[in-house]
Amino acid sequence: MHRTGELYGQFETLEQQKESAALGMWVFLSTEVLFFGGLFLTYTLNRHYYPAAFGVGSNTLDLKLGGLNTVILILSSLTMAMSVWASSVGKRKQTTGFLVATLLLGTAFLGVKVIEYKQKFDHHLVPGYHFQIDYRVQHPAPNDDPKEIEAEKEELSKAFAKDPDLNAHAQLYFSLYFGMTGLHALHMIVGAGMLVWLIRQSMLGRFTPTYNTPVEMIGLYWHFVDIVWIYLFPLLYLIDRHR
Amino acid sequence: MSEHIVSPKVYIGIFLSLMVLTAATVAAAYVNLGPFNIVIALAIASLKATLVVLYFMHARYSPKRTHMVIIAAVFWLAIMLALTLSDYVTRDRDLASNTQLTGMLGS
Amino acid sequence: MDTPTSTHSATAPVYKIPEEHYLNSSYGIRSWLLTTDHKRIALLYLFSVTFFFFVGGIFATMIRIHLMTPQGFLVTPETYNKLFTMHGVAMIFFFLIPSIPAVLGNFLVPLMIGAKDLAFPKINLLSWYIYVLGGCFVLYSFSTGGLDTGWTFYTPLSSVYSNSAVTPAVLGIFINGFSSILTGLNFVVTVHTMRAPGMTWFRLPLFVWAQYATSIIFILGTPVIAITLLLVGLERMFHLGFFNPALGGDPILFQHLFWFYSHPAVYIMILPAMGVISEIIPTFARKPIFGYSFIAGSSIAIAVIGFFVWAHHMFLTGESVYAALAFSFLSYLVAIPSAVKVFNWTSTLYKGSISWDTPMLYGLGFIGLFLIGGLTGLFLACLGLDIHIHDTYFVVAHFHYIMVGGAVMGYLGGIHFWWPKISGRLYPEFLARVSAIILFMGFNLTFFPQFILGYLGMPRRYHSYPPEFQVLNVMSTAGASILALGYLLPMIYLIWSLKYGTVAGPNPWPATGLEWKTDSPPPTENFLVTPEVTWEPYDFETRPDLELDHIVAGKLPAPAHGDD
Numbered sequence: 001m002h003r004t005g006e007l008y009g010q011f012e013t014l015e016q017q018k019e020s021a022a023l024g025m026w027v028f029l030s031t032e033v034l035f036f037g038g039l040f041l042t043y044t045l046n047r048h049y050y051p052a053a054f055g056v057g058s059n060t061l062d063l064k065l066g067g068l069n070t071v072i073l074i075l076s077s078l079t080m081a082m083s084v085w086a087s088s089v090g091k092r093k094q095t096t097g098f099l100v101a102t103l104l105l106g107t108a109f110l111g112v113k114v115i116e117y118k119q120k121f122d123h124h125l126v127p128g129y130h131f132q133i134d135y136r137v138q139h140p141a142p143n144d145d146p147k148e149i150e151a152e153k154e155e156l157s158k159a160f161a162k163d164p165d166l167n168a169h170a171q172l173y174f175s176l177y178f179g180m181t182g183l184h185a186l187h188m189i190v191g192a193g194m195l196v197w198l199i200r201q202s203m204l205g206r207f208t209p210t211y212n213t214p215v216e217m218i219g220l221y222w223h224f225v226d227i228v229w230i231y232l233f234p235l236l237y238l239i240d241r242h243r
Numbered sequence: 244m245s246e247h248i249v250s251p252k253v254y255i256g257i258f259l260s261l262m263v264l265t266a267a268t269v270a271a272a273y274v275n276l277g278p279f280n281i282v283i284a285l286a287i288a289s290l291k292a293t294l295v296v297l298y299f300m301h302a303r304y305s306p307k308r309t310h311m312v313i314i315a316a317v318f319w320l321a322i323m324l325a326l327t328l329s330d331y332v333t334r335d336r337d338l339a340s341n342t343q344l345t346g347m348l349g350s
Numbered sequence: 351m352d353t354p355t356s357t358h359s360a361t362a363p364v365y366k367i368p369e370e371h372y373l374n375s376s377y378g379i380r381s382w383l384l385t386t387d388h389k390r391i392a393l394l395y396l397f398s399v400t401f402f403f404f405v406g407g408i409f410a411t412m413i414r415i416h417l418m419t420p421q422g423f424l425v426t427p428e429t430y431n432k433l434f435t436m437h438g439v440a441m442i443f444f445f446l447i448p449s450i451p452a453v454l455g456n457f458l459v460p461l462m463i464g465a466k467d468l469a470f471p472k473i474n475l476l477s478w479y480i481y482v483l484g485g486c487f488v489l490y491s492f493s494t495g496g497l498d499t500g501w502t503f504y505t506p507l508s509s510v511y512s513n514s515a516v517t518p519a520v521l522g523i524f525i526n527g528f529s530s531i532l533t534g535l536n537f538v539v540t541v542h543t544m545r546a547p548g549m550t551w552f553r554l555p556l557f558v559w560a561q562y563a564t565s566i567i568f569i570l571g572t573p574v575i576a577i578t579l580l581l582v583g584l585e586r587m588f589h590l591g592f593f594n595p596a597l598g599g600d601p602i603l604f605q606h607l608f609w610f611y612s613h614p615a616v617y618i619m620i621l622p623a624m625g626v627i628s629e630i631i632p633t634f635a636r637k638p639i640f641g642y643s644f645i646a647g648s649s650i651a652i653a654v655i656g657f658f659v660w661a662h663h664m665f666l667t668g669e670s671v672y673a674a675l676a677f678s679f680l681s682y683l684v685a686i687p688s689a690v691k692v693f694n695w696t697s698t699l700y701k702g703s704i705s706w707d708t709p710m711l712y713g714l715g716f717i718g719l720f721l722i723g724g725l726t727g728l729f730l731a732c733l734g735l736d737i738h739i740h741d742t743y744f745v746v747a748h749f750h751y752i753m754v755g756g757a758v759m760g761y762l763g764g765i766h767f768w769w770p771k772i773s774g775r776l777y778p779e780f781l782a783r784v785s786a787i788i789l790f791m792g793f794n795l796t797f798f799p800q801f802i803l804g805y806l807g808m809p810r811r812y813h814s815y816p817p818e819f820q821v822l823n824v825m826s827t828a829g830a831s832i833l834a835l836g837y838l839l840p841m842i843y844l845i846w847s848l849k850y851g852t853v854a855g856p857n858p859w860p861a862t863g864l865e866w867k868t869d870s871p872p873p874t875e876n877f878l879v880t881p882e883v884t885w886e887p888y889d890f891e892t893r894p895d896l897e898l899d900h901i902v903a904g905k906l907p908a909p910a911h912g913d914d
Contacts, residue, residue, distance in 0.1 A: 010467035010544070012880070020469040020543045026309050027535045030316035031573045037320045038577035038607050041327060042592055045603060063269070070265055078258040081249075081299045088248050127590055168591065168598045175590040179581075223299045227292045234284040238272035242280070308542060319570045322657060327606045330661055333670035
């Protein structure tokens with residue numbers, strides 16, 4: 001078994017090994033672009049044909065939590081980039097520190113997502129037999145703000161007038177919501193797993209200015225996952241805020 | 244990957260720009276610009292993505308072949324979207340009218 | 351390796367199998383299942399794809415037997431739907447798409463560029479395991495209710511109404527997709543970063559160019575089918591509505607997403623075969639290939655333009671004339687680089703010193719059958735004509751001409767061409783030539799009648815047909831039995847040759863690639879010394895090191911000529 005940092009047998013030089021790793025990661029990321037791309041295509045078509053349903057669906061999302069998550073994730077990209085920098089100038093403790101920060105921020109992101117998903121579950125907004133777009137206004141919880149409920153009721157009645165099949169179409173929105181954010185979250189979990197490995201390697205002193213390839217490569221992956229969210233946030237949360 | 248080491252100052256600068264752009268996209272969402280809402284949203288998102296790719300992902304300091312990979316990915320995504328939409332846009336009946344379900348489902 | 355005992359072509363030299371090579375360097379099942387040697391992984395794939403070829407072949411046999419009578423006597427209509435579906439799924443996803451890239455590509459690409467292995471050997475092994483896992487899911491689907499949606503999985507039949515085992519099948523193909531993606535990724539990085547000193551892009555063998563172009567398609571197309579089939583599985587499991595009109599969804603969206611990959615997939619199937627032919631033709635015409643850079647460029651062109659034409663599978667779904675025209679035009683455009691290749695191969699033959707070895711028979715067969723298959727593709731791309739022949743046996747004949755007459759013949763030609771390198775032994779030449787001819791004749795008898803059937807109006811995927819079509823159907827089935835013989839014979843004699851075949855020596859043909867400059871079978875690290883390349887590809891005339899090989903093989907290079 002090769003330890004991180006050694007030259008693998010199929011390569012002639014460390015430089016070749018590094019080049020290959022970098023090209024390999026970028027090519028892999030391009031496959032991810034097309035992978036998510038199919039969902040973005042589906043989103044584009046469905047949003048175009050069902051604007052009322054997408055507007056209503058989007059407004060059920062908690063913008064504060066979504067905005068917070070956006071800040072958290074972009075901050076985690078910063079800390080990830082900083083860990084790459086730290087490893088390239090040989091600062092071992094800072095490398096580990098920034099990696100830990102990235103992991104904590106990523107975990108916080110996932111925690112917020114759990115809260116959001118729970119909210120959707122409570123409001124019967126998970127696609128399936130129990131899906132009902134107007135469940136919340138028909139069964140408001142005791143701590144719901146009555147003004148908010150009223151506003152949502154009005155919004156829903158306007159939307160139903162524009163689109164009698166609002167419930168079915170809103171279900172499509174939520175299928176995409178869960179599908180796209182779910183796939184994104186899955187990628188984050190994989191990223192978190194890789195960060196755990198990176199932190200351990202960093203603590204063992206495996207990264208030096210001449211060899212910090214794993215940090216860079218996993219960094220690339222992490223930034224890509226951030227970019228997916230950069231698109232998901234406006235497309236899912238900001239469709240119809242100007243009601 | 245290049246040996247070019249990007250200074251933390253650059254990273255922090257990019258981070259702050261990304262924060263400003265996030266605020267901008269949220270603010271723009273509250274203004275009714277009709278069809279331009281989506282255009283602005285995508286433009287800001289693309290600007291943010293570009294900053295992340297160029298600086299956080301070091302694309303600015305990467306060899307040409309990295310640029311080719313990035314351009315290829317974006318280009319292929321673009322043709323998937325554009326050519327598919329070219330079919331939808333030129334069809335006689337649109338999806339919504341094709342699948343009108345009023346009364347078909349209980350909800 | 352012994353030096354030849356005689357320099358006269360009348361007495362063949364006696365070679366010995368090298369003492370240590372990749373096959374005997376380590377023993378035991380673990381050394382195979384945990385190998386990272388690209389050559390062993392290629393053989394693992396050879397074993398698996400051959401297995402799925404049998405699976406698909408059994409379904410094909412049942413289809414052809416069933417179609418011998420107009421009412422169909424073998425199976426019920428529902429089972430018939432399952433037969434053609436499972437035939438398609440097994441053959442396309444688990445045989446044709448991996449065949450040449452994962453078997454010949456894995457084995458040869460590092461050898462051809464002078465590297466010790468691919469860039470990511472462990473990922474290479476992972477690719478194989480992912481393939482096997484995907485295959486297990488699909489076999490599970492086949493054996494627990496089968497699959498009746500057609501390999502094209504059109505919705506809402508596949509996502510809602512089918513009662514067959516769709517979910518495990520789409521999951522299996524989804525998983526298998528990652529095997530393709532990782533193989534493509536490996537090849538692209540390898541060709542960019544692992545070439546030996548002096549091996550510039552334009553000295554690469556055309557087989558490597560073909561693999562590179564195929565890898566582009568693997569990388570950019572496969573993720574889309576992956577997400578699409580995942581969505582179908584999720585729709586089935588959670589009653590989502592993307593592709594279901596009853597819930598506001600759109601079956602046409604499925605078709606766009608599906609064909610965005612599945613059309614370039616057919617180029618995945620044919621480009622590597624074209625790469626094989628580009629290696630075989632110059633070798634057995636003893637001449638440099640005509641128009642090297644055009645063949646290289648046309649591979650890339652096919653890979654790229656192939657992504658712009660997918661909606662020609664959807665001409666009859668209500669596409670507007672404008673969209674249909676655009677896709678039809680682009681489909682004609684993509685035929686041009688293919689034609690360039692056919693012209694260049696033919697020009698290579700001109701004034702060449704032709705020898706009729708088995709790989710050459712497969713190569714020539716490829717050119718003829720690909721020509722027919724490719725031209726009939728243009729018939730189908732013609733809007734007015736497609737209205738009549740879409741979804742008929744004309745389409746079936748067209749794609750079988752390309753996939754069997756083209757891709758499979760390329761695969762078999764490649765297996766025979768590189769068999770000496772892979773196994774260290776020569777296959778029995780006379781029997782191999784006879785098999786190639788049997789295969790060629792069986793193939794044409796099977797599929798040419800289907801062009802006529804389609805033109806006369808027999809629809810595809812139908813379990814029964816009007817009685818006036820019976821004669822042609824019986825001809826087709828008869829041809830299929832001959833075709834089957836043509837497949838079985840190589841399997842038998844190739845295995846036989848492992849023990850009893852003549853030892854081949856490093857370069858029995860002789861051919862010009864780097865892979866022929868190392869032992870047969872090669873050592874695990876491919877080359878004892880990293881080669882340095884100073885010659886142009888397919889240089890049969892001036893390479894001094896080939897002279898001895900020519901004499902030994904009893905073959906002469908083509909006479910010098912100045913006009914190409």
